[in-house]
Amino acid sequence: MSGRDQVLAKVRAALQTAERGAGPDGPRPVPAPGRRTRPDAWDADELADRFAERVDDYRATVVRTGPDGVGAAVAAALADLDPGTVAAPAGLPAAWRPDDALDGSVLRTAELPAVSAVVTACRLAIAETGTIVLDHADDQGPRRLTLVPDRHVCVVRTEQIVDDVDDAFAAMSPADHGPPGPGTPPLTFVSGPSATSDIELQRVEGVHGPRTLVVIVVGPG
Amino acid sequence: MSARWPEVPQDFPKAAKVTLQDEQLRANLGHATTAIRAKRGGVVAEVDDWEDLRDEGAAARDRALRALDERLVELEANVQAAGGVVHWAPDKAAAQRIVVDLVAATGSDEVIKVKSLLTDELELNPALADAGIEAHETDLAELIVQLGGDRQSHILVPAIHRNRREIRDIFREHLPGAGDVSDDPAALAEAARRHLRETFLRVPVAISGANAAVAATGTVAVVESEGNGRMCLTLPRTLITVMGIEKVLETWEDLGTILRLLPRSSTGERMNPYTSLWTGVTPGDGPEEFHLVLVDAGRTNALADPVGRDALRCIRCSACLNVCPVYERTGGQAYESIYPGPIGAILTPQLQGLDTAPTLPWASSLCGACYEVCPVKIDIPKILVHLRGRVTAETDASGKGHHAGVERLAMRSVARVMDSRPAYEAAQRAGRLGLSLLQHGNGRPGRLPGLKGWTASRDLPPPEPSFRSWWREREATGGAPSVGGASPVERPAAVGGAGAAGSVPLEVVVHPPGGRPGVVGGPGVVGRPGGAPTDPTRTAGDDA
Numbered sequence: 010m011s012g013r014d015q016v017l018a019k020v021r022a023a024l025q026t027a028e029r030g031a032g033p034d035g036p037r038p039v040p041a042p043g044r045r046t047r048p049d050a051w052d053a054d055e056l057a058d059r060f061a062e063r064v065d066d067y068r069a070t071v072v073r074t075g076p077d078g079v080g081a082a083v084a085a086a087l088a089d090l091d092p093g094t095v096a097a098p099a100g101l102p103a104a105w106r107p108d109d110a111l112d113g114s115v116l117r118t119a120e121l122p123a124v125s126a127v128v129t130a131c132r133l134a135i136a137e138t139g140t141i142v143l144d145h146a147d148d149q150g151p152r153r154l155t156l157v158p159d160r161h162v163c164v165v166r167t168e169q170i171v172d173d174v175d176d177a178f179a180a181m182s183p184a185d186h187g188p189p190g191p192g193t194p195p196l197t198f199v200s201g202p203s204a205t206s207d208i209e210l211q212r213v214e215g216v217h218g219p220r221t222l223v224v225i226v227v228g229p230g
Numbered sequence: 231m232s233a234r235w236p237e238v239p240q241d242f243p244k245a246a247k248v249t250l251q252d253e254q255l256r257a258n259l260g261h262a263t264t265a266i267r268a269k270r271g272g273v274v275a276e277v278d279d280w281e282d283l284r285d286e287g288a289a290a291r292d293r294a295l296r297a298l299d300e301r302l303v304e305l306e307a308n309v310q311a312a313g314g315v316v317h318w319a320p321d322k323a324a325a326q327r328i329v330v331d332l333v334a335a336t337g338s339d340e341v342i343k344v345k346s347l348l349t350d351e352l353e354l355n356p357a358l359a360d361a362g363i364e365a366h367e368t369d370l371a372e373l374i375v376q377l378g379g380d381r382q383s384h385i386l387v388p389a390i391h392r393n394r395r396e397i398r399d400i401f402r403e404h405l406p407g408a409g410d411v412s413d414d415p416a417a418l419a420e421a422a423r424r425h426l427r428e429t430f431l432r433v434p435v436a437i438s439g440a441n442a443a444v445a446a447t448g449t450v451a452v453v454e455s456e457g458n459g460r461m462c463l464t465l466p467r468t469l470i471t472v473m474g475i476e477k478v479l480e481t482w483e484d485l486g487t488i489l490r491l492l493p494r495s496s497t498g499e500r501m502n503p504y505t506s507l508w509t510g511v512t513p514g515d516g517p518e519e520f521h522l523v524l525v526d527a528g529r530t531n532a533l534a535d536p537v538g539r540d541a542l543r544c545i546r547c548s549a550c551l552n553v554c555p556v557y558e559r560t561g562g563q564a565y566e567s568i569y570p571g572p573i574g575a576i577l578t579p580q581l582q583g584l585d586t587a588p589t590l591p592w593a594s595s596l597c598g599a600c601y602e603v604c605p606v607k608i609d610i611p612k613i614l615v616h617l618r619g620r621v622t623a624e625t626d627a628s629g630k631g632h633h634a635g636v637e638r639l640a641m642r643s644v645a646r647v648m649d650s651r652p653a654y655e656a657a658q659r660a661g662r663l664g665l666s667l668l669q670h671g672n673g674r675p676g677r678l679p680g681l682k683g684w685t686a687s688r689d690l691p692p693p694e695p696s697f698r699s700w701w702r703e704r705e706a707t708g709g710a711p712s713v714g715g716a717s718p719v720e721r722p723a724a725v726g727g728a729g730a731a732g733s734v735p736l737e738v739v740v741h742p743p744g745g746r747p748g749v750v751g752g753p754g755v756v757g758r759p760g761g762a763p764t765d766p767t768r769t770a771g772d773d774a
Contacts, residue, residue, distance in 0.1 A: 012318035023534035138501035151515035178486030189308040193509035200501035203457035207371035218457025
């Protein structure tokens with residue numbers, strides 16, 4: 010009997026035993042999935058304010074600007090690195106791209122420790138928790154690109170901000186990419202810089218992931 | 231190398247007696263749990279629909295568990311469709327063998343690990359070491375435990391029993407390159423970062439656990455803070471994820487629900503710094519090989535118990551540890567299992583067998599704080615009581631924990647005595663005599679042979695005449711029922727026994743501080759006129 014058959018046989022036997030042992034009324038019914046009654050949604054301005062406030066709570070840097078200010082905001086976020094090496098994924102809008110940025114989409118793991126900062130877009134952002142979500146598309150690059158360099162500058166357009174984690178999941182169902190297969194993108198939820206509370210539960214920012222996170226929130230101009 | 235857990239744990243009361251001597255431990259724990267309770271309270275209070283969210287979380291976990299066979303088969307199909315390989319391990323030995331073989335096949339003699347309770351439960355690191363494979367723990371707390379040759383004491387913060395000075399000393403002695411690092415948490419974290427950076431870039435195989443997996447999509451989730459998880463899940467060529475079969479969820483939306491509940495309950499944050507979701511393998515991004523090992527190791531024992539199986543809903547947040555008055559004092563190591571605290575007290579005996587950890591269901595005061603904070607509404611006190619019943623009914627008394635044997639013997643004797651009225655009345659007389667003999671000058675009983683676990687920390691009440699003998703005496707002296715107050719307390723007939731027809735009015739007696747008992751009409755201690763003199767210093771709460 011294979012391990013698979015053994016495990017499944019034990020699961021099925023256990024479910025039957027529990028059913029029999031649950032008394033005359035049978036097992037307690039489980040409510041069907043349904044959307045909870047949700048608090049009122051925020052409007053676009055409230056969403057952006059809430060998002061910015063909560064990113065800031067994580068001790069990340071938040072910069073708010075209009076569509077024409079992104080290039081300058083990116084440059085300011087990198088200014089103190091000079092002469093650091095900056096990378097950006099191939100699909101990043103040209104206006105957001107630092108002039109001398111390496112093509113981050115093709116950098117190999119071994120090359121990344123030499124990169125000081127990376128500039129990317131994101132898939133969406135969550136106001137309730139101050140989270141940016143990456144699906145590692147062409148404007149964000151592979152997972153390693155936003156992991157190894159010590160500074161991550163991420164540009165968020167206000168129309169990408171959703172209320173809460175439930176809305177984020179509703180907006181990013183893998184089913185949108187067709188049936189499960191190699192085309193299903195990985196997702197990374199980032200809430201502030203890397204941190205640990207392992208010593209006396211005191212939060213320390215900056216362990217293995219980027220120690221500095223700069224989020225540029227781009228309003229509708 | 232972390233220390234192993236004992237094959238057969240000793241009794242919780244014995245282990246707790248040792249840890250209770252450690253004042254440093256208690257100070258460290260008190261400090262940490264007080265801080266985390268306040269943080270959790272703050273972030274939970276700002277979610278308007280928190281109680282609805284808990285209900286939804288419990289329902290999401292239950293839906294998956296009630297059709298666990300179907301969900302697992304669905305998960306397997308979807309992981310494989312996305313380029314992963316699924317393995318099944320009925321028990322610990324099978325899981326160890328599968329993982330060791332997978333690592334050996336890569337040719338690497340090193341692995342990097344994300345913090346995983348399941349791999350600790352499975353004692354994977356010792357098994358890897360036996361096969362000549364070195365496992366590098368990369369979570370800061372796990373690293374502290376591993377370097378110190380210590381054992382974990384908390385689900386979320388395994389080194390919670392260590393303070394910064396102890397950690398500094400462990401790093402100075404055991405962490406390569408730590409030098410004379412200070413006890414500043416930022417400096418200690420920096421030392422760990424420098425030490426592990428090269429390891430992340432070099433080692434080609436990673437082992438992780440999983441916080442959840444979605445059957446409908448084949449997606450696996452790991453929730454973390456430091457970025458060591460992302461390093462392990464992204465950089466190596468081969469990723470081996472070891473997951474308990476109970477962790478599966480039915481739908482993608484269910485994962486969203488769990489990810490709203492987990493960080494607030496766990497670290498007291500709105501969201502943890504990093505959550506990684508992946509589905510099989512992605513060409514050009516991340517590991518080229520992904521293995522998912524599905525492990526039973528006792529979970530089906532719990533699943534078969536219609537009451538106990540609710541423990542399998544657990545999402546390992548550790549909120550129940552942080553509020554538990556017993557955990558806060560004994561520390562996690564007294565539970566002698568990777569799962570300490572209230573959840574451990576119901577999970578460990580079910581996973582390992584009631585025979586192996588028969589005293590853990592008693593490691594609780596049943597105060598209910600754990601149920602209040604549980605994000606998936608596991609009624610831990612109810613399961614504790616249920617498991618106490620099962621331990622008493624199902625396990626062998628001899629040498630397997632003192633509760634089962636003595637208590638079962640006592641309860642059986644009581645059942646026989648209570649079956650017979652003459653035997654019951656004789657026992658009451660004997661009991662009063664026995665109590666009188668046991669009273670010392672200070673009103674406290676000596677230790678009862680065979681019951682010293684009970685009597686060492688409890689007082690026995692002074693003997694009083696039984697209700698029956700008081701009633702008989704009253705009848706004989708022809709005294710009319712004296713109703714002293716406007717609102718007599720009614721004693722249910724059943725308590726009065728066969729001789730008491732209908733309800734019996736009794737006086738309500740309160741003991742004024744330092745004075746003689748007086749009969750008044752208000753609520754207070756129910757006493758009996760003509761009874762033995764009652765210690766006036768005792769108040770109602772003393773007997774509780």
